[in-house]
Amino acid sequence: MTRLAVFDCDGTLVDSQANICVACESAFEQSGLIPPPRAAIRRIVGLSLVEAMCVLLPEADDATHRMLAERYKEIFRAMRTDGRLADEPLFDGIADVLRTLVEDGWVLGVATGKSDRGLAHILEHHAITDRFVTLQTADRHPSKPNPTMLRAAMAEAGATAEETAMIGDTSFDMAMARAAGARAVGVAWGYHGVHELSDAGADVVAQAVSELPRLMIRP
DSSP, X not given: OOOEEXXXXXXXXXXXXXXXXXXXXXXHHHTTOOOOOHXXXXXXXXXXXXXXHHHHSTTSXXXXXXXXXXXXXXXXXXXXXXXXXXXXXXXXXXXXXXXXXXXXXXXXXXXXXXXXXXXXXXXXXXXXXXXXXXXXXXXXXXXXXXXXXXXXXXXXXTOOGGGEEEEESSHHHHHHHHHHTOEEXXXXXXXXXXXXXXXXXXXXXXXXXXXXXXXXXXX
């Protein structure tokens, strides 16, 4: 039996909202548009970029959404190259929990709206790349809550839905988990509220990182 724990990245493993907000604001400003408020930007964390821009600017056409997504990626790359990225720390206790899970026989993965390059940078920066056996990103899959990336993680790890837990901080993660038949484990330290996670189908919501190992097991 393969027990698989698939983690979202932004808002679940790392606190990355500062860089996301700055890059999004800059993308809008450089396009001659009024940036959305930061509260709205934080709510789209987890979606793929084009889908995020659709939510932030619903009145615009597809070409504008794609232009904004590309501009966001260009700005984020420039911020990384120029050393302007703010620190994106692991949430307290995450490194210890990942180690504990591996020692307990869990196989770990990531399913994120980030790009391959962005995810690789985060995992390498925190020296946790080797913890994960499957990495699924927006470069190869439809946006959450479509379950394709989670199903791909299960196939790559050799796990069934019954043996899989999806851990995330947004309603998109919970809806994806439900659609794939995995256990939906919400976390309270991210970018969507506890009631939103529950409404989206969370089986449980962890209030603290240390609760994750026991909450990931189906009753």
